[in-house]
Amino acid sequence: MAVKGPGFPVPVFPASAVDTWGDVQELRARPEVRLVPTPRHASVLLVAGSIPPEHREAVDRVHDQLPHPRATVWWRTDPDAPTRAGRTVEGGPDEVVEAIIAAHLAVAVDPEASEPDRRPDEEAHEWRGVGPNGQGGEGMMGGTPYGRPMAMTGDDRDGLALDQLHLRLGPFLDALPAGMVLDVTLQGDVLQQVAATRPGAPVAAGTTVAPGRQGLHGLAHGLHVQGLEGLAARAAGLALDCGRGREVGPDLVRLRRGIRRSGLLWMLKGTGVSGQVGDAADRWAHRLDRVEAAVGGGAPPESTVLDLDDLGPLLEGRTLGDAITTLVSLDLDLDLVAQGVPR
Amino acid sequence: MMGGDRVDVPAGIDPLDPAVAVLVLAAVLGLGSVATVVLRRLVAAPSAGRGGTTVGTAAAPLREARWLADQQVITTERPDRATWILAPAAYLGLAVAALAVVPLSAGVAVADVRTGIVVFGAAEALAIVVIFLHGWSPNSPFALVSAYRFVAVALSYELLSMFVLIAAAIPAGSLSIGAIVDSQAGLWNVVRQPLGLPLWLVVSWGVTFSGPLAVVDSADLAGGGGVEDSGLQRLAWAGARAAMLVVFAAAGAAVFLGGWQGPVLPGGAWMAVKTAAVLVVLVAGDVYLARMSAQRFVRLAWAVLLPLAFLDLLIGGVGSL
Numbered sequence: 268m269a270v271k272g273p274g275f276p277v278p279v280f281p282a283s284a285v286d287t288w289g290d291v292q293e294l295r296a297r298p299e300v301r302l303v304p305t306p307r308h309a310s311v312l313l314v315a316g317s318i319p320p321e322h323r324e325a326v327d328r329v330h331d332q333l334p335h336p337r338a339t340v341w342w343r344t345d346p347d348a349p350t351r352a353g354r355t356v357e358g359g360p361d362e363v364v365e366a367i368i369a370a371h372l373a374v375a376v377d378p379e380a381s382e383p384d385r386r387p388d389e390e391a392h393e394w395r396g397v398g399p400n401g402q403g404g405e406g407m408m409g410g411t412p413y414g415r416p417m418a419m420t421g422d423d424r425d426g427l428a429l430d431q432l433h434l435r436l437g438p439f440l441d442a443l444p445a446g447m448v449l450d451v452t453l454q455g456d457v458l459q460q461v462a463a464t465r466p467g468a469p470v471a472a473g474t475t476v477a478p479g480r481q482g483l484h485g486l487a488h489g490l491h492v493q494g495l496e497g498l499a500a501r502a503a504g505l506a507l508d509c510g511r512g513r514e515v516g517p518d519l520v521r522l523r524r525g526i527r528r529s530g531l532l533w534m535l536k537g538t539g540v541s542g543q544v545g546d547a548a549d550r551w552a553h554r555l556d557r558v559e560a561a562v563g564g565g566a567p568p569e570s571t572v573l574d575l576d577d578l579g580p581l582l583e584g585r586t587l588g589d590a591i592t593t594l595v596s597l598d599l600d601l602d603l604v605a606q607g608v609p610r
Numbered sequence: 611m612m613g614g615d616r617v618d619v620p621a622g623i624d625p626l627d628p629a630v631a632v633l634v635l636a637a638v639l640g641l642g643s644v645a646t647v648v649l650r651r652l653v654a655a656p657s658a659g660r661g662g663t664t665v666g667t668a669a670a671p672l673r674e675a676r677w678l679a680d681q682q683v684i685t686t687e688r689p690d691r692a693t694w695i696l697a698p699a700a701y702l703g704l705a706v707a708a709l710a711v712v713p714l715s716a717g718v719a720v721a722d723v724r725t726g727i728v729v730f731g732a733a734e735a736l737a738i739v740v741i742f743l744h745g746w747s748p749n750s751p752f753a754l755v756s757a758y759r760f761v762a763v764a765l766s767y768e769l770l771s772m773f774v775l776i777a778a779a780i781p782a783g784s785l786s787i788g789a790i791v792d793s794q795a796g797l798w799n800v801v802r803q804p805l806g807l808p809l810w811l812v813v814s815w816g817v818t819f820s821g822p823l824a825v826v827d828s829a830d831l832a833g834g835g836g837v838e839d840s841g842l843q844r845l846a847w848a849g850a851r852a853a854m855l856v857v858f859a860a861a862g863a864a865v866f867l868g869g870w871q872g873p874v875l876p877g878g879a880w881m882a883v884k885t886a887a888v889l890v891v892l893v894a895g896d897v898y899l900a901r902m903s904a905q906r907f908v909r910l911a912w913a914v915l916l917p918l919a920f921l922d923l924l925i926g927g928v929g930s931l
Contacts (some may be wrong), residue, residue, distance in 0.1 A: 275674040304832040306841045307684055310677075334682040334840035375677070434751055442830050456755040492829050494901040497654055531900035534822065538903045587755050589903055591830040 277371040278302035280309035280333065280441075282326050285466070287316030287343055288445035289484035290360065295491065295503035295508070296578050299364050302491070304441040306332040310374065311367050314353075315342040319466040322438045322446065327385040334380035340366045352382050358530050360396065360507070377489035429454040442492045442591045444599045449582075456587045463578040480509040482558035482598070489551070489595045490526070493534075498525050509562065519562055523555055540595030541581050547596035554598050625721040634720060635706050642856030642885070643849060647671045649890055654897045681841035686748045689838075694747030700740045703814040705854040708733035712860050713788045715870045715877035721789035724868035727775040730787070730861060734771055737817055737854070738764040741826060744847065756834030760819060760826045761906045766911035767816035767823070774806045774813070777926030778865045787861070791869035793814035800870040802929055807866040809915065813856035814892055818851055821895035822902045830901075859888040874875035 279302045290325070291313065294300055303309050306329050314326055330339060339353030341362045356366045368438040374381050418430035437448035452460040483506035490499035501522050503513045526532075532548040539547040582590040626634060648668065686690070713719040723729060738761065745757025768788040779785050781802070782793035790799075800807045812823070818825035819835075827836040839847060863869060863884035870877030902910075 273673065273677065275670040275677065275911075292918065303833070304829040305837045308833060308844065310834070333683075334684050336681075377681075411657060432751065453755075455750070494824050495898075497897060498730055502614055525898075529900045530822070534900045534902040537906060553693055579783050586759070586905070588759060588825070588830050589905065590901060595830075 272368045273371055273375060274298050274378040277311055277367050278303045278309045279311045279313050279367055280304055280306040280329070281315060281327050282317030282318070282439040283313070283445055284318045284322075285445045286529060289481060289506070290342075291315050292484040293503050293507050294364070295358060295380070295496075295500050296486050296507055297364050300367055306330075308336060308390060308584045309333055310337055311370050312337065312339045312353075312592065313342060313363070313367065314344055316445075316584055317343075319446065321466065324386075325438050331380070331384045331386050336378040338370035338374045338380075338382060341372050342366075351385070411418075419577075421456040421459070421542045423459060424454075424457050427455070431459065442595065444594070447599075451587075453587065458587060458590050460581055461579040461582045461590070463575045465575060477509060477561075479515075479558060479562035480506050482554070482561050485598045486554070489554075489598070490531075492591065492595045493530055493531055495526075495531065498522065498529065501525070519559055523559070533591065538589055539585070539596055541593075547557060547592055550589065550596040550598070554596070557598075621776055622670045626725075631710070631720040634714070635709055636710060638714065638860075639702075639705065639853045639856060641861075642889075643852035645886060646852045646889060646893065648854055649886070652895050653890060653894050675845055677868075678841055678845040683841040683843050684765065684838065686750055686838050689749050690743075690747040694843070697740050697744035697747060698843070698850045701737060701744070701847070702850040704733040705850065705857045706735050709857045709860065711787055712857070713791055713863050713869055714860075714881055715772065718870075718878070719788055722786055725785050725791075726787035727779055727785050731772055731775060734813075734817055735768060735791065738768065741835065745826065748838035750838045752831040752833070752837045753835050756826050756831045756837075760835070763816060763823060763825050763907055763911075765906050766908045766915075767813050770809050770915055770919045771813040772909065773916075773923050774803075774809045775865065777803055777844055777848065777919075777923045778806060780923075781925040781930040783930075787864050787869075791864050791871065794868040795871060798866065800866045803866075803922055803926050804920050805925065807862060809922065810858075810862045810866060811888075811891060811895065812915065814855070814879045814888075815895060817858060818855045818892075820851075820855070821892070823907060824896070824901045825904050825907075828901055834890070855892060856889065857887070859892055860885045862888040 276298060279294070279300050280303055281291045281294075291302070295302055303551050306312065310333070312330050312333055315446075318326055319548055330337075339351065340363065341351070341355045342354055343354070343357060354366045354370050356363045416433055418432055420428045421431050423429055432453040433451070434453060435448060435450050437443050440447075446465050448464045450460075450462045450464075451458050483502050487499045487502035487506060490502055499557065501518075504505060505518055505522065507514045508518070534545040535551060537546055537548075539550075578594075585593060625631070651668070708730050710720040711723055711729045713722050741764070742757045742761055745753040745760065747753075777798050780792050781799075782789040794802075815821040817825040825834075827834045831837065833839075835874070836847060838842060859882070863881060867884045867888070868880075869884070870881045872880035872883075875883075
């Protein structure tokens with residue numbers, strides 16, 4: 268490698284659009300960088316792919332969450348998007364890794380070069396308060412100070428009548444599929460209401476799809492979310508190999524053995540049970556079969572394509588952690604890509 | 611001094627001089643944390659896939675620590691600032707307090723008090739509060755959710771810890787960890803009470819929220835309790851966690867593997883070797899085992915592990931009749 272790094276993996280927070288999400292997952296195989304699950308842990312923000320216009324403000328919000336010194340790398344982003352500070356890369360993973368290291372080193376040497384906030388440091392909504400407590404409701408209840416509804420009690424799964432918390436998760440939440448936004452109502456950590464949205468079919472017709480490689484991207488991401496970074500790096504490495512046309516069959520068998528030994532399927536048993544598609548463990552087993560078949564060139568077993576509207580009922584009543592585990596087991600990205608391309 | 615000699619002598623008579631004690635504790639935890647980092651690299655190496663890394667030098671964690679020390683410490687909207695800053699310090703403090711009652715070599719412990727396992731258990735229980743507070747402090751949903759999730763898990767592993775420690779104390783006839791080490795002169799507890807060490811590993815993963823019980827700072831909740839931590843705060847929390855892992859490995863070595871006892875080598879060396887052995891298992895579990903969902907662990911803990919802990923207690927009791 269021509270570039271000399273800082274001597275440790277550069278912590279990168281990726282904000283990727285659907286079209287480049289898989290390439291970003293492949294960076295998990297690169298020892299020079301580390302994809303971190305929160306912008307607070309990163310020194311470099313990697314914005315990848317054609318970010319839909321409705322998510323551009325969210326990119327800026329994520330940017331401002333990085334601690335100083337910080338820098339941005341834009342990878343294959345839409346050339347029409349408004350230009351921002353940072354480095355722009357069009358090439359492949361080698362180029363982007365180089366740019367990330369260079370961006371990190373530049374702000375490490377000169378912290379003054381750290382990028383300033385992109386959003387004004389002010390409330391997203393005005394105060395709109397009424398009365399001595401200013402929250403705009405009656406007594407101590409109700410109202411929407413600063414655009415955030417006051418927590419009000421409501422019926423819930425366990426009959427505890429806990430306060431409701433309204434949250435928007437995404438579009439760049441590490442554990443969610445690319446571009447997904449979940450508007451949720453939480454009581455305790457139980458999801459009471461879920462509304463999922465995702466920008467429309469992002470893959471242009473005629474795009475070459477490699478189901479094996481796509482499956483490995485999802486695998487790498489899923490293993491990362493389940494806490495198996497080493498196996499995630501290996502899955503990402505296999506995806507890279509797939510892209511270069513190398514035979515990955517035997518390595519995939521070894522990876523599967525590693526997954527079996529990690530106890531993942533056992534740990535997931537009984538989590539995320541849904542009528543048609545079993546529990547998360549079943550879905551992981553199915554996903555592994557599918558990746559293996561696709562890599563071997565055979566016809567992948569039929570996958571269950573989920574409509575976004577069906578996600579709500581599937582996730583409601585689960586704890587936040589279990590909902591994420593369930594979502595990850597669904598392998599939505601493979602489905603999405605499959606949908607976007609006529610066969 | 612032979613193991614049997616101390617049975618009639620109440621333990622905990624000679625605590626170390628405070629000045630020496632501070633040095634000993636700092637040295638053990640400092641070296642132990644470095645050892646943890648090194649062991650993690652070694653253990654994780656086979657899983658990393660392709661080689662040829664440009665970041666493979668042993669100094670990488672130190673360089674990263676140096677980077678974190680200079681990074682901005684971010685604050686959130688209306689955090690509980692005091693507890694946010696104090697949580698890593700308190701977690702480290704509890705690790706130190708717990709280590710104080712663990713004998714490091716024959717007759718060498720910072721304070722081998724008669725109620726050693728009570729002190730150790732108290733530190734463990736207070737660690738639950740501290741880990742919760744760390745998640746509570748930043749006023750951030752993911753951190754708070756992971757903190758509550760941890761408490762559910764913690765209540766389930768905490769009982770296991772009490773039962774396995776009491777089972778080990780029965781043959782010793784004392785709550786002192788020094789006496790528990792002495793009682794293993796003939797046969798180590800790992801053989802005498804085979805359920806003890808595996809259950810202890812579960813407890814250790816729980817207290818350090820790693821391995822199958824990595825329910826706190828995990829990727830499914832965007833970094834969970836540490837989601838808002840940056841710079842020094844993150845460094846302090848990571849350091850305290852490494853120290854806590856070392857303490858639980860040392861206690862596991864003392865309570866189940868005969869502590870400082872062994873032929874030829876001096877007691878301190880045996881203790882170091884055995885602690886490192888437990889540490890390797892704990893770190894390997896962290897690297898190679900997947901995270902269990904909190905509900906699944908709670909069910910497993912109450913339905914399977916707790917009965918096993920009772921059985922362990924029974925074995926300990928019957929064995930010392």
